[in-house]
Amino acid sequence: MTYRDPAVAAAALRAAARVDLGAISSNVARVKEIVGPAEVMAVVKAEGYGHGLVQSALAAVEGGATWLGVAFLEEAVALRAAGIGVRILCWLGTPGEPVAEAVTADIDVSASAPWAIAEIANAALEVGRVARVHLKVDTGLSRGGAVMGDWPELVQAAAKARAEGYVEIVGLWSHLVHGSNPAHPTTALQIGAFNDALSYAASVGVTPQIRHFANSGGLLLVPGTRFDLVRAGLATYGLSPVPDQRDSASFGLRPAMTLTARLALTKKVPAGTGVSYSHRYVTPVPTMLGLVPLGYADGVPRTATNNAEVLVRGRSSTVRRTISGTVCMDQFVVDLGPGDDDFAAGDDVVLFGPGDRGEPTAQDWADACDTISYEIVTRIGVRVPRVYEGA
Numbered sequence: 048m049t050y051r052d053p054a055v056a057a058a059a060l061r062a063a064a065r066v067d068l069g070a071i072s073s074n075v076a077r078v079k080e081i082v083g084p085a086e087v088m089a090v091v092k093a094e095g096y097g098h099g100l101v102q103s104a105l106a107a108v109e110g111g112a113t114w115l116g117v118a119f120l121e122e123a124v125a126l127r128a129a130g131i132g133v134r135i136l137c138w139l140g141t142p143g144e145p146v147a148e149a150v151t152a153d154i155d156v157s158a159s160a161p162w163a164i165a166e167i168a169n170a171a172l173e174v175g176r177v178a179r180v181h182l183k184v185d186t187g188l189s190r191g192g193a194v195m196g197d198w199p200e201l202v203q204a205a206a207k208a209r210a211e212g213y214v215e216i217v218g219l220w221s222h223l224v225h226g227s228n229p230a231h232p233t234t235a236l237q238i239g240a241f242n243d244a245l246s247y248a249a250s251v252g253v254t255p256q257i258r259h260f261a262n263s264g265g266l267l268l269v270p271g272t273r274f275d276l277v278r279a280g281l282a283t284y285g286l287s288p289v290p291d292q293r294d295s296a297s298f299g300l301r302p303a304m305t306l307t308a309r310l311a312l313t314k315k316v317p318a319g320t321g322v323s324y325s326h327r328y329v330t331p332v333p334t335m336l337g338l339v340p341l342g343y344a345d346g347v348p349r350t351a352t353n354n355a356e357v358l359v360r361g362r363s364s365t366v367r368r369t370i371s372g373t374v375c376m377d378q379f380v381v382d383l384g385p386g387d388d389d390f391a392a393g394d395d396v397v398l399f400g401p402g403d404r405g406e407p408t409a410q411d412w413a414d415a416c417d418t419i420s421y422e423i424v425t426r427i428g429v430r431v432p433r434v435y436e437g438a
């Protein structure tokens with residue numbers, strides 16, 4: 048889907064996720080400045096956190112990312128298919144996935160268990176190339192990675208596959224428990240466990256050049272998590288991973304996404320008018336309602352009902368208004384106020400953006416909807432065209 052398609056152009060008149068690619072590049076450059084000499088892996092999984100997979104990746108590389116990280120194999124393959132040549136790591140697979148495709152496309156893969164090493168070695172044999180593997184240790188998150196008790200078996204399986212010429216072990220890695228509060232005491236315990244895992248690997252001759260541990264929260268706030276490479280997801284898109292330090296500008300980062308729409312309809316209604324499904328909002332006074340053509344199918348959380356705010360630009364005034372009544376699948380309503388005819392169909396609405404023009408931020412939306420900004424930007428749906436600016 049590109050903006051040049053007529054259908055997309057029509058949709059973009061209605062609503063758009065405007066993505067500032069220059070912000071993505073400068074956020075990555077900022078991260079690089081913070082973590083140097085460690086290298087930066089820009090995490091572009093989930094369509095670049097909703098910003099667009101390939102476009103975000105290119106902007107991140109422009110900003111100095113030497114690695115790209117994704118969860119799934121097909122995300123990595125799509126990056127290669129787009130002609131992107133930097134190192135790519137994908138880290139989450141299930142048995143039977145076409146690992147050979149990743150090896151052929153020069154994509155690094157992760158292993159958390161011996162069965163994965165066996166599959167990677169088979170794939171390498173099949174395509175006649177050495178596979179590059181990162182071994183993941185579980186230092187406390189209890190998600191991916193081998194627990195400490197299973198780590199020796201994983202390292203030994205990888206060392207054996209290396210001796211047989213199938214794999215190169217390029218990385219050892221782990222992931223933070225408290226990415227939103229990395230100063231938590233658990234982080235120090237995790238770093239200790241990671242160092243133990245590194246020592247064990249070294250004791251059996253596995254000493255990869257690349258140790259990586261930090262996500263955005265770790266890399267920004269705990270220097271001891273940076274090691275040789277950081278995996279920067281949310282920071283790449285200019286949002287703060289740390290709710291206690293919610294203004295990303297304090298880290299030198301700028302939000303890249305602005306979600307806009309245009310009013311589809313305005314109408315005057317009397318006091319006491321019930322608005323949207325179940326009448327969860329009732330107008331207190333005679334007022335003007337505005338209809339915004341974005342709904343939960345587009346990623347506007349239903350919990351934004353009577354909670355989240357938007358900015359509406361009328362002819363002579365710009366106002367912040369709370370969503371009035373239930374968010375529907377395709378639309379929601381805002382009570383624009385008892386004023387005059389200042390607002391009309393076609394007027395601009397900003398749901399969230401960098402926040403420096405009076406609009407809410409994705410963090411404001413996250414707070415209003417009892418979630419995290421990751422979820423706000425990542426769930427913007429496929430009906431919302433991404434419009435790229437500032438490249």
Ligand SMILES: *Cc1c(COP(=O)(O)O)cnc(C)c1O
Pocket residue numbers: 090092138222226261262263264278279280281282288
């Ligand atoms: C998503 C993800 C990241 C990026 O996390 P942020 O908090 O967005 O920086 C890093 N590492 C792993 C393993 C991930 O799944």
